[in-house]
Amino acid sequence: MHVAWAVGATVVLAGLVAVRAFTAEQLDPSIPNPIQDLLTLSTSVIIESLPFIMLGIALSVLVQVWIPESWLLRILPRNPWGRRAVISLFGMFLPVCECGNVPLARGLVRRGFTVSESMTFLIAAPILNPVTIITTHQAFGFDDGILVARLLGGFAIANILGWLFSKHPEPMSLLSGRFAEECRIDDGHGHGRDRRQQTLDLFVRESSILMPALVIGSLIAGAIQVIVPRDVLVALGSDPLFSVLAMMILAFIISVCSNVDAFFILPFASTFLPGSIVAFLVFGPIVDIKMLALMRTTYSTRTLVQLTTVVALLSLALGLVVNYLA
């Protein structure tokens, strides 16, 4: 019976691919350019994010099912500040870009980490990871302190935000209602099943929650990119304050992966001030359209508004300081 399901699923997927191949040869839909570009941009975000989401789910499953609970908790300091500081360096060993960190952060909460610790990880990991450090260094070297400001800024913002949310009297209320219930139910489920079954169940649950969010986020990001003229933002490049704000808006819209955002922003360095480049490189990996859609699967809307506000203010301050010093 199970073999029949597997064969059926394979046939369905093969059928979809066949339709795909047929329409590529036969269809000429004559879609207007802006609509076609919206589809291309949205599809691009999805295809770029898909492997990282898959990797994130795999690591999340690893943490939840295959690694003994005591291993992770044993290596962490008991002092909350020290504990968050170590958690913000997890990205050095789990070099997944920001969208892949969402399932991993969900896994950490289910594994007993606090909500504020999951936020510290989610914010720091895309910046403090070896791939991001190497690509930022390749793009900018140590010019204008951009690399150093990005790393120190990302670390500081992640820990400040973690500290702020750790003061919340009811941390579980920071989570979305659905995810909070899942965490509560998790305590009583899953222990009777074998690990393979738990792995597959987690894969199904995480992918069915995250993929609709990714598609929605990608569609909105694609639509805004088609609608908002880029030259409006570029015209603000030489103003110390507005250049920082313009770059943060660009980071919010563009939703590009933190592992390569330094290469994307490099051509703008000739017209924009260094502080605005730093603000782009710090704000973008934490808050953008795609990430908000993905994070909404885990945190409440109110929490995300607070998180976005704090991160935006801290990124703005960081950008202004760098502009002042550079």
Add this chain to the structure above:
Amino acid sequence: MSVMAAITLWLAVSGQLVLYIHPRYVVFTVIMAIMAVIAAIAAVSSPRHHDDEGLPLPPRRSRAVGIAAAGLAGAFALGMVVIPPATLSTATAQQREINATASDDAETLAEASVADSATVATFTVREWSTVLRQTSDLAFFDGKPATDLLGFVTADAEDPDSIFYISRFAVTCCAVDAQPLGVPVYLPGWAELYPPDTWVQVSGPFDSNPSRSSTKPVVLIPDRVEAVDQPREPYLF
């Protein structure tokens, strides 16, 4: 996820994944897509457990939003299956402003100044746009014609009747970060022969701009323009 992963695999097999992402990510993307497909098939063929048993039903509004989101995601997945893949068009090239982020790389200019004719003949839109951004000295361009320069046609904003850009998108990660680069070509009435989005190959020398309404000091004066098929890799990586 399995549908998206299966389509990703088809795009990779048909060589069209580079319409969406940089070639350096193709192997990683394909490996992860294969893992997603295998996991999906394994999940379908194993006994189902519902971890959400016991969860209270969410409020009606949340359910409606969830259903709408799932419906939209499903419609988009269907669109990915049915609508043929396509590269970015002139709409995005104009919206992002051609050459807004062209490089000021002095090294490229220095290399171009001493390059022999065989090397100059290999220059793409990327090299020429970098050179044109940094110099308008006609002596520099003497004996350095563009040869079979490949790109798609985009109208110039200042003089759309007489000048078009032969343009390409430069991509660092995926189509989202595509930056339009272009070389201005002076050819009055070009739109009747080569409508926007047509892929062309252009050869000819660079000279001072004859147009009265365009501020570009130097343009390509074509000896030969030929419509061609879109290349398999339309972006510059």
